[in-house]
Amino acid sequence: MSESxxxxxxxxxxxxxxxxxxxxxxxxxxxxxxxxxxxxxxxxLFWLAVALGGGTVSRELHPWAGLIWMVAVLIMCxxxxxxxxxxxxxxxxWSGIRHYVRNEDDEMPLVGRFxxxxxxxxxxxxxxxxxxxxxxxxxxxxxxxxxxxxxxxYFAVIVHPVAALLTIGLLMIHVYxxxxxxxxxxxxxxxxxxxxxxxxxxHRIWFDQIVGGxxxxx
Amino acid sequence: xxxxxxxxRAISGHTGxxxxxxxxxxxxxxxxIDTTTCIGCKACEVACLEWNGLTFSETTFNNSYQTMPETAxxxxxxxxxxxxxxxxxxLMLLMRKDQxxxxxxxGCLAACPADGAIVQYTNGIVDFQQDRCIGCGYCMTGCPFxxxxxxxxxxxxxxxxxxxxRVTQGLxxxxxxxxxxxxxxxxxxxxxxxxxxxxxxxxxxxxxxxxAGVYDPSGVGGTxxxxxxxxxxxxxxxxxxxxxxxxxxxxxxxxxxxxxIGNLALIGGLVGIFAHYMLFxxxxxxxxxxxxxQGEKQP
Numbered sequence: 471m472s473e474s475x476x477x478x479x480x481x482x483x484x485x486x487x488x489x490x491x492x493x494x495x496x497x498x499x500x501x502x503x504x505x506x507x508x509x510x511x512x513x514x515l516f517w518l519a520v521a522l523g524g525g526t527v528s529r530e531l532h533p534w535a536g537l538i539w540m541v542a543v544l545i546m547c548x549x550x551x552x553x554x555x556x557x558x559x560x561x562x563x564w565s566g567i568r569h570y571v572r573n574e575d576d577e578m579p580l581v582g583r584f585x586x587x588x589x590x591x592x593x594x595x596x597x598x599x600x601x602x603x604x605x606x607x608x609x610x611x612x613x614x615x616x617x618x619x620x621x622x623x624y625f626a627v628i629v630h631p632v633a634a635l636l637t638i639g640l641l642m643i644h645v646y647x648x649x650x651x652x653x654x655x656x657x658x659x660x661x662x663x664x665x666x667x668x669x670x671x672x673h674r675i676w677f678d679q680i681v682g683g684x685x686x687x688x
Numbered sequence: 689x690x691x692x693x694x695x696x697r698a699i700s701g702h703t704g705x706x707x708x709x710x711x712x713x714x715x716x717x718x719x720x721i722d723t724t725t726c727i728g729c730k731a732c733e734v735a736c737l738e739w740n741g742l743t744f745s746e747t748t749f750n751n752s753y754q755t756m757p758e759t760a761x762x763x764x765x766x767x768x769x770x771x772x773x774x775x776x777x778x779l780m781l782l783m784r785k786d787q788x789x790x791x792x793x794x795g796c797l798a799a800c801p802a803d804g805a806i807v808q809y810t811n812g813i814v815d816f817q818q819d820r821c822i823g824c825g826y827c828m829t830g831c832p833f834x835x836x837x838x839x840x841x842x843x844x845x846x847x848x849x850x851x852x853x854r855v856t857q858g859l860x861x862x863x864x865x866x867x868x869x870x871x872x873x874x875x876x877x878x879x880x881x882x883x884x885x886x887x888x889x890x891x892x893x894x895x896x897x898x899x900a901g902v903y904d905p906s907g908v909g910g911t912x913x914x915x916x917x918x919x920x921x922x923x924x925x926x927x928x929x930x931x932x933x934x935x936x937x938x939x940x941x942x943x944x945x946x947x948x949i950g951n952l953a954l955i956g957g958l959v960g961i962f963a964h965y966m967l968f969x970x971x972x973x974x975x976x977x978x979x980x981x982q983g984e985k986q987p
Contacts, residue, residue, distance in 0.1 A: 510801040510824065512947065525802050525822030526843065571964070573971050612825035613838045617758070620936075623829040627799070628938040628946070635950045639957055646961045652971045671973045 475680045481663040482680060489549055493659055496542035499535045500641065506532045507634055533610040536602065543599050546592070553583045554593070560586035575671060583676040594640045601633040714876035717811045717855060719864065720884050721785050722916040723926065724891060724900070725871035728753060728767055728783040735866035736765035736787075739851060759786060761837035764848040765863055768927025784915065784926040785863070785872070788835045788848035790814045792909030795935035796847075798943055799830025812877065812912035813850045821845055832908060832933035850912065880914060887916050907934040 475483045485493070506528040509519035519528040562579045563570075563586045569577035570587070584592075605626035608615055615622050648655045654668045669677040699706055733755060737744055745763055748756045754769045770782040794814045797806040805820040806827065816827075816836070823843040827836040836845045851861035859865075860874040873880060884902040891900035901920025904910050915929070923929035 512951070513801070513803060516801065516803050519822070525820075529822045529824045530843070571968065573968050575971060609825070612828050613840075617834045620829070620834075624936045624938040627826065627829055627936075628942050631942055631946060631950065635953060638954060642957045642961055646965075650965055650970060654973060665973070665975055667975050668973045672971070 477663055479663075481665055482669045482677070483662050484658040484664045484669070485662050487662065490659055490662055492542050492545050492549065496539055496546065499539040499542065500637075502535045503532060503539060504638065504641070506535075511631060511634075533606060536606050540599055540603050543596055547596060550584070550592070554589045556586070556589060560589070563587075580674040581672075581676075582679075583673055585673070591640055591644055595637055598633040598637045598640075601629055602637070605630040605633070714878060715811050716877040717813065717850070717912060718875065718877040718880035719790075719850065719861065719913045720873040720875075720880040720916070721913065722871040722873070722884070722887055723782065723784050724887070724895075724897075724916055724918055725869050726767070726783045726785065727869055727871075728769060728781070729868060730755065730767055731866040731868060732785055732863035732872065733763075733765050733767065735862040736848070737763070739854070739862035740764065740849070758834060759837060759847075761839040761842075761846040764788070764846070770925060770927050772925045780918070782918075782926050784929060786927060786929075787863075787913065788814065788850065789833050789908070790850055790912035791832075792911065793935065795830035795832055795908065795939060796827035796836055797830075798935055799826040799939050800824075801826060809852070811855065813852045813855065814912075815849050815852050816845060816847060818842070818844045818846065830935060830939050832930060832935060877910075877912065884914055884916050888920070891916070891918065903929065905930075905933050907932050 477483055502522075505518045506522060508515045509517070509522075509525070509528060510532075516525070519525045522528050559579060563581065566578055567587075569575070570585075608622050608626035609630060612623055648659065652672070654664050658664045658668075666677075666681075669680070696706055696708060736742070742762045742764075745756075745760060750757065752769050752771075755766055756763065759766045765785065765787045768782075768784045768786050770784075772780045772782050774780060790812055791814065792812065794806070794808060796816075797808055797814060800806045801824060802820055802822045805817055805822065806814065807817060808814045821844040823838065823845065825836075825838050825845060827845055828834075828838065836847045838845050851859070851863075854861055864872045864874040873883060875883075881902070881904065884904075888900045888902050891897040897918045899919045899921045901917060903915035903917055903920060903923055915923075915926075917923060917926065919925065923931055
């Protein structure tokens with residue numbers, strides 16, 4: 471929202487260095503969690519754990535990677551929370567979601583820095599993350615859960631994979647959108663910047679805030 | 689087990705029939721624990737430690753004769769002592785040797801994600817292979833009897849092996865060998881079941897225990913450790929022996945329907961994304977629509 475978002479080369483800064491670092495800490499830890507988690511999910515994928523140093527190592531490090539991921543998500547929550555808040559205008563965006571899916575973006579309502587789909591994605595990750603953390607702590611220290619509280623373990627073994635599967639669904643959409651589908655998005659998370667046209671076409675309200683509102687007309 | 693292949697088929701220079709020929713070998717082993725003749729001497733606890741090379745660990749005194757509250761990763765055999773008041777006001781000291789039940793449908797094995805860490809032999813023994821164990825502890829959640837225990841030092845899970853090493857050599861488990869009253873028996877499942885039922889009938893008919901019976905819970909497909917109880921209708925009185933133990937329903941849900949639903953969803957997601965790209969392709973913003981003007985950068 472400030473002049474510092476307008477870069478000397480005419481591009482617009484979408485993600486600061488800090489934001490990018492936090493994102494990639496979450497990304498790297500998530501990939502490790504995904505690979506080791508899938509190894510524990512299915513015998514057909516247990517070779518992933520073997521490739522990553524063995525089942526014992528994977529089991530030891532998986533919870534730690536989970537903590538790193540969770541901390542990164544909480545920092546994101548602080549960084550982006552206000553921009554990720556839902557608004558009444560989101561409804562119109564969702565009712566036109568089919569245009570978004572068909573790349574008819576001209577038909578879509580104008581959005582701010584994050585569109586409602588991105589908001590849902592983040593909060594999906596966040597709440598699944600909370601469930602994964604709570605169930606994961608139980609799975610991390612099963613010996614600390616006394617026999618009389620075993621229902622907690624029973625709850626954890628089902629909540630953890632369900633929440634993880636939901637995040638994998640979100641991740642598929644996220645990676646697809648961020649790399650193949652929305653050209654320019656991946657670069658914005660690496661070098662931080664997007665073109666003026668990209669910001670104007672896909673995040674008009676945010677673009678207007680940066681360039682000073684005057685360019686609301688096309 | 690492998691002994692089955694060593695059954696004699698032919699003998700050289702032998703007159704008469706081959707011993708054992710045509711006899712079907714009973715492969716399923718079973719331990720029978722008659723709680724009505726147990727005196728709580730704990731010889732089985734000591735024998736278990738000795739045979740399995742476990743050192744005696746610290747005991748926990750809790751106003752009872754019991755060694756510790758529950759079995760431990762290095763204490764696989766524990767007699768549970770329970771004072772039980774009967775309906776007529778008389779007191780009974782119930783003693784039940786607690787250890788792995790060697791379920792026909794083991795919850796530990798169902799829950800374990802590590803290749804080959806838990807094996808079930810044809811003879812019914814369920815054994816942990818610690819070199820394959822990754823220490824996740826899922827077996828502890830799958831077990832309905834609270835038996836597998838995690839060793840913080842080894843980072844792996846341990847439990848009673850039913851002395852698989854002794855059994856393969858034709859020996860009885862160490863606990864059986866040490867029992868001075870003969871309340872522990874070892875043999876085939878069919879033999880033990882018969883012996884147990886006879887003893888239960890004896891208790892019902894001659895000893896005034898009208899509801900004496902055999903504990904061989906069907907919820908886990910039967911077990912390879914069975915009990916004779918004075919009161920089979922109330923196993924909970926024997927240190928929390930569960931009336932109808934089953935693999936927790938969340939473990940079954942997780943290992944069966946959820947696995948397939950999840951796998952289909954994962955594959956469906958990938959296919960859907962690929963289909964979307966083929967149908968609609970990427971969002972490409974035309975860069976030439978509005979060229980950045982020099983004037984706009986500097987306010």
